[in-house]
Amino acid sequence: MAVKLGHAMGAEVTVFSTSESKREDAKRLGAHHVVISKDAAAMAAITRTLDVIIDTVGVSHDLNPYLGTLAKNGTQVLVGLPESPNPPVSVRQLIGGRRSLAGSSIGGIPETQEMLDFCGEHNIVSDVEVINIDYINEAYERMLKNDVKYRFVIDLASLQK
Numbered sequence: 442m443a444v445k446l447g448h449a450m451g452a453e454v455t456v457f458s459t460s461e462s463k464r465e466d467a468k469r470l471g472a473h474h475v476v477i478s479k480d481a482a483a484m485a486a487i488t489r490t491l492d493v494i495i496d497t498v499g500v501s502h503d504l505n506p507y508l509g510t511l512a513k514n515g516t517q518v519l520v521g522l523p524e525s526p527n528p529p530v531s532v533r534q535l536i537g538g539r540r541s542l543a544g545s546s547i548g549g550i551p552e553t554q555e556m557l558d559f560c561g562e563h564n565i566v567s568d569v570e571v572i573n574i575d576y577i578n579e580a581y582e583r584m585l586k587n588d589v590k591y592r593f594v595i596d597l598a599s600l601q602k
Contacts, residue, residue, distance in 0.1 A: 573599035
């Protein structure tokens with residue numbers, strides 16, 4: 442959703458991915474650039490170029506490579522909540538680059554309504570995989586294997602069967 446929202450707001454959107462297989466999906470969602478974060482040369486090519494990073498990763502990961510891509514006065518906003526702490530952040534990167542690290546949860550009702558109105562005006566919808574209730578165990582196994590691109594949504598009509 443962040444990619445779609447950023448694109449609709451007129452931002453030049455860069456997506457980080459650990460997998461080349463997600464490049465086309467990122468472009469379809471509205472990304473202008475896709476950077477494979479495991480590629481040192483690709484990361485070096487965007488050093489000090491980004492203004493804002495919305496970090497949606499929900500597992501522990503090293504923030505330092507991403508902080509290095511922020512321009513002066515850039516901010517990395519964490520919205521994913523890992524179960525275990527992230528590795529330590531380089532204070533030198535924060536101070537030396539006048540960079541900020543921030544966190545955010547969901548907004549209140551007025552902010553949520555504003556976002557929903559914006560999505561409605563720009564026809565922004567979630568990408569989901571609709572499943573029948575009898576597929577729930579397979580869906581859970583796929584989730585454990587990280588074999589899910591989008592969220593599962595259970596078709597409640599399948600409860601009637």
